[in-house]
Amino acid sequence: MKQGHWYNSLRVLIVALMTLALFPLGAVAIYQTNRVAAEAEQNARLALLAITGDAAKVEELLIERAFGAARVLAATAENYISAPSKCTRDFARFVENDPRYSFIGILPVSGLMICSSSGAEYDFSEFPGFAQRMKDQVPAIEVNTSAPLSGTSVFIVSEPFEVAGAFAGFVSISIPHAGLPDTPDSLKDLGLEELMTLNSDGQVLTARSDMDTALAELPSEEEITSLLISGNTAFQSQNQLGESRRYTVVPIQGSPVTVLGVWRTGDGLARQVAGVVRPWLFPVLMWFASMCVAMLSMYMLVLRHLTKLRERMGDFADNRDVQIGKDLGPVPNELAELYGHFDSMTDTVLREEAALEDSLREKNVLIKEVHHRVKNNLQLISSIMNMQIRTAEHDETRTVLSRLQDRVLSLATIHRDLYQSQHGGMVNVGSLVSQVIENSLEVAVSSQEDIDVETEIDPILLYPDQAVPLSLLVAEGVTNAMKYLGSAEGQKPSISLMLKQSGDDCALRISNTVRTSKTVESTGLGAQLMNAFAIQLGGKMETEDLTDQFTMSVAFKIVDFVPDARDF
Known part of the structure; x- marks a missing residue:
């Protein structure tokens, strides 16, 4: 039996129709899932930003207090410049009473610092960036990993001051990194990898770990420049080592400092941000579950019974195997009725x-x-x-x-x-023609005559409507050939008969040698009979009469049996 196209299968059609039916629900589910995912991601980002702000409270308070102290000292810097001894005494007492600070000094526009908590004089006029700092005249914060005055790694807060209404320099306060707290385990469990502060130039001011580790956790330079002006934000990128990280940015109000939190994306709270359920996942799961239920239902209720019915039909068609009365098990009423109709049929x-x-x-x-x-x-x-x-x-x-x-x-x-035929009423005219030739020759040829007989006969099956006129035509043709059979002196007379089939086309040819002088009179009856038999065959007889040979040939087509029309 010819198999249909795969897309015309009942299973494929059911899946296609169910998919079409579930498409509106899938679209709504994607829309709702998108909304939920967006809200969940936004809430997770806000949570990360809030945790980052809370975690950086120590740095934020330290920097805010440092700028506050610098502003207070800047208001009185004019008095300290003219009294270096008083400056040294008060600043040294201030540093001694507050261990968060390691150095305080007043840096005038000349670059020569004579007022500081250490009491020594320092010349900063040749330091890199000094001229630009004096030109900008704005509050600044920077880091120095090997500060010569404090003798340790510090970040420095600088607040400009004025004398007689004109810019006169900066009040600088150094804060050692050693005073910063470690990251608590609770934040590490949430996925916090690093917590650092950056100034407006993107320079790392403070870090919970060492500076080399903090620098490796920074994103690309382009992202650092953009995040410093973006306000509160969260984004995902790769650190300098190519590892995936989620970054949170929280500016410290009232200062040019920004807090940067670095979170692992594989675990903790950052994973919740990166691993929010994909909008397409729920519709796909819904479609898959619906297809499973639909296909299981279709198989249990319809397909397996149709398969059994098809097998029974095949057994009946091939082997006439009948299974009437066989227990069908639990079958829906409609299919049970179909089984009954098939058994009846x-x-x-x-x-x-x-x-x-x-x-x-x-x-x-x-x-x-x-x-x-x-x-x-x-x-x-x-x-x-x-x-x-x-x-x-x-x-x-x-x-x-x-x-x-x-x-x-x-x-x-x-x-x-x-x-005797076993071919449904058809006759093997090949053997029939051979026997007709044999009988005709036995009657017409005496035992003293020596004749060459050549035959080339195919086993052709014909209905009696053609077999009868063909056998009569061959008998008449052989009799006619024997009547005029002869040969030239010194040669044997010969008869050849050929009956060949090619598809539905058949060809009969009878040829015989003739006497050089024809003494037998012809009545013309044989020729008339052969022509009549050829017409009954559905062919046309052709003859070729040469000096020493006569040939008769007929070409016809094999036709099927056509019963006579009824005479009503």
Whole structure:
């Protein structure tokens, strides 16, 4: 049985229709999931920003207090410049009372610092960035990992001061990194990798770990520049080592300092931000679950029963195997009714086939009996004619009767073959023609004659409507050839017969050598008979009469049996 296209399968059609039915629900689910995901991600970002701000409270308070102290000292810087000893005494006492600070000094525009908590003089005029700092005249904060005055790693807060209303320099306060607290384990469990502060130039001021580790956790330079002016924000990027990180940015109000939190993306709270359920995941899961339920339901209720019914149909079609009354198990009413109709149909088909076989057998027996009786009658006629031949006194009478006897024997042979045929009423005219030639030659040729006979005959099956005229045509053709058979002096007479088939096309050709001087008179009856038989075959007879050879050929097509129209 021809298999249909795969896309015409019931399973594929069900999946396609269910997908179409679930499409609106999937679109709504994607929209809702997008909203939920966006809100969840926003809430997670806000939570990260809040935790980052809370975690950096120590740095924020320290920097705010440092700027506050610098502003207070800047207001009185004019008095300290003119009294270096008083400056040293007060600043040293201030540093001694507050261990968060390691150094305080007043840096004038000349670059020569004579007022500081250490009491020594320092010249900063040649330091990198000094001229630009004096030109900008704005509060600043920077880091120095090996401060010469404090002797340790510090970040420095600088606040400008004025004398007589004009810019006169900066009050600088150094804060050592050693005073910063470690990151608590609770924040590490949430995924906090590093907490640092940056100035407006992107320079790292403070870090919970060492500076080398903090620098490795920074994002690219372009992202650092943009985040310093973006306000509170959170984004995901890669650190300097190529590792994925989530960054949170919280500016410290009232200062040019920004807090940067670095979070691991694989665990903790940052994972909740990066791992929010994908908008398409729920619709896909819903579609998959719906398809599983639909296909399971379709299989349990329909497909498995249809498969069994198809197998039963195949067994019945191939082997006539009937399973009427077999337990079907739990089957839906509609399919049980279908099973019942199929069983009823198979029973009816088997009964009708049995009746047809009986009828066909009876008809075959009757037909064979008819052919058998016709054959016997024709043989009886042939025997009567044979008796007449033996009692005939004239040669002409015996010749006519012999030719009639050949025709009768040809008909009898056909009916005998039909009686013995195993080809549904068709006759193997190949063997029939061979026997007709043999019979004709036995009658017409005496034992003293030496004739070459060549035959090339295919086993062709014809219905009696063509087999009868063909056998008569061959008998008449061979008789005619024997009548005029002859040859040139010193040569043997010969007869050749060819019957070939090519598809539905058949060709008959009978050729014989002739006497050089034709003394036999022709009545024309044989030619008329052969032409009539050729017309009955559905072909046209053609002849070729040469000096030493005569050829008769007929081409025709094999036709199917066509019953006679009923005469109402």
